Amino acid sequence: MSNYVELFHRLDALLVKNRQFWQFMPFAERGYVWHQNLPFCQWLMTVDDSQLQLLSDDINRLTAALMPWIEDAQQLTQLTTQIQPLARTERSVPQGFDSGIPGRKWQQIIAFNEVLPLLGLPWLEWCAGKGYLGRVLAISHQQPVTSLEWQQQLCIDGEQAAKQLKLNINFVHADAFSADSDNAILANQHAVALHACGDLHVSLLQRVVANKGAAVSISPCCYHLIRQPHYQPISAVAKTSTLVLSKHDLRLPLQETVTAGNRVRQLRFVEISFRLGFDLLQRELNQTESYLSVPNVQKALLTQGFEAFCQWAASKKGIDLPNNIDFEMWQRQGEQRFAITERMELVRQLFRRPLEIWLALDRACFLEEQGYNVVIGSFCDKPITPRNLLIHAERSDI
Numbered sequence: 001m002s003n004y005v006e007l008f009h010r011l012d013a014l015l016v017k018n019r020q021f022w023q024f025m026p027f028a029e030r031g032y033v034w035h036q037n038l039p040f041c042q043w044l045m046t047v048d049d050s051q052l053q054l055l056s057d058d059i060n061r062l063t064a065a066l067m068p069w070i071e072d073a074q075q076l077t078q079l080t081t082q083i084q085p086l087a088r089t090e091r092s093v094p095q096g097f098d099s100g101i102p103g104r105k106w107q108q109i110i111a112f113n114e115v116l117p118l119l120g121l122p123w124l125e126w127c128a129g130k131g132y133l134g135r136v137l138a139i140s141h142q143q144p145v146t147s148l149e150w151q152q153q154l155c156i157d158g159e160q161a162a163k164q165l166k167l168n169i170n171f172v173h174a175d176a177f178s179a180d181s182d183n184a185i186l187a188n189q190h191a192v193a194l195h196a197c198g199d200l201h202v203s204l205l206q207r208v209v210a211n212k213g214a215a216v217s218i219s220p221c222c223y224h225l226i227r228q229p230h231y232q233p234i235s236a237v238a239k240t241s242t243l244v245l246s247k248h249d250l251r252l253p254l255q256e257t258v259t260a261g262n263r264v265r266q267l268r269f270v271e272i273s274f275r276l277g278f279d280l281l282q283r284e285l286n287q288t289e290s291y292l293s294v295p296n297v298q299k300a301l302l303t304q305g306f307e308a309f310c311q312w313a314a315s316k317k318g319i320d321l322p323n324n325i326d327f328e329m330w331q332r333q334g335e336q337r338f339a340i341t342e343r344m345e346l347v348r349q350l351f352r353r354p355l356e357i358w359l360a361l362d363r364a365c366f367l368e369e370q371g372y373n374v375v376i377g378s379f380c381d382k383p384i385t386p387r388n389l390l391i392h393a394e395r396s397d398i
């Protein structure tokens with residue numbers, strides 16, 4: 001059994017066993033889902049807002065705080081440390097190559113390039129955008145690059161930049177899911193995808209395998225952007241798991257709490273508590289226990305108060321509001337529900353990285369099963385991008 005298969009089994013067992021702590025939608029619940037565990041709920045209510053922020057920002061602190069309530073907390077966090085930073089080799093890039101590339105994106109690209117092994121193969125850049133990564137690969141490895149992208153304007157802009165920089169980059173304007181895109185995938189090639197969403201990077205892996213591609217390196221993102229209603233594991237080992245992941249579950253790895261300023265925090269509090277308050281009101285009016293989602297709102301409307309928000313939301317949803325509504329009471333209830341939702345989200349944070357690694361391991365195990373040597377690691381620090389996992393695979397016979 002490979003190390004990755006073993007790690008997958010260990011994470012899988014803990015994720016399955018502790019499902020009740022993460023596999024639910026906090027905003028759809030009226031109160032704590034663990035209401036039968038009263039001491040746990042009481043403890044959560046003692047966590048004040050500043051502690052909540054501290055715990056969300058520091059997984060070790062959160063793990064220690066949850067250990068009395070979740071017996072596997074420490075083991076879960078420890079398992080995630082098996083995925084380590086990848087070794088970087090400094091590769092200089094001529095001045096001016098970063099022109100027009102946003103700062104953090106540039107840092108991601110440099111880091112991505114510096115952890116890739118030198119295989120001396122032509123490159124395929126999957127879902128390339130303007131081909132920022134392709135430019136760096138072309139100059140630092142002196143190998144031709146094919147950049148496949150769906151949006152025509154990005155291809156045009158990318159082509160122009162490559163021409164100016166005198167780089168050997170060929171843009172292919174294509175839908176990565178189309179059968180034609182297969183023509184871009186060759187055996188003698190190193191395919192890369194930086195932050196290609198859900199099914200887009202999965203389909204790359206499947207096609208590389210089918211075309212016996214020599215090497216592939218991806219940093220996955222947006223796991224929830226899939227065409228099926230539920231996650232479809234690709235490895236034989238993940239297919240044996242009893243976990244059934246909804247799109248909501250698949251968003252968990254992306255729910256990094258960012259330390260926001262007071263103003264942003266206050267705006268978030270107003271919007272979410274209004275939504276939760278309106279949801280309680282509509283449950284009462286419609287005699288239902290189902291959450292009703294309301295579309296995006298113009299932020300200016302929030303300054304007009306809860307009643308105006310409810311009038312707007314009701315009109316969007318075709319609900320008649322009677323005249324005798326005690327808006328203040330529903331607003332207060334929304335605020336209380338917000339505090340509970342935040343604390344349930346805090347608990348779910350413990351499972352964020354384990355679930356992300358579970359998903360990365362599904363990809364890694366699939367590639368191992370298909371005869372590739374695989375490495376997973378982080379290619380940069382979290383502040384540069386929280387989506388910092390990179391999966392690299394090479395055919396064992398190259």
Ligand SMILES: C[S@@+](CC[C@H](N)C(=O)[O-])C[C@H]1O[C@@H](n2cnc3c(N)ncnc32)[C@H](O)[C@@H]1O
Nearest residue numbers: 127128129149150151174175176177194195196
């Ligand atoms: C998150 S961006 C990443 C772009 C680039 N790799 C980067 O890191 O800057 C995802 C890219 O995938 C492209 N894309 C989305 N759907 C696609 C499809 N079906 N076929 C090809 N490209 C697609 C988008 O247009 C976008 O440029």
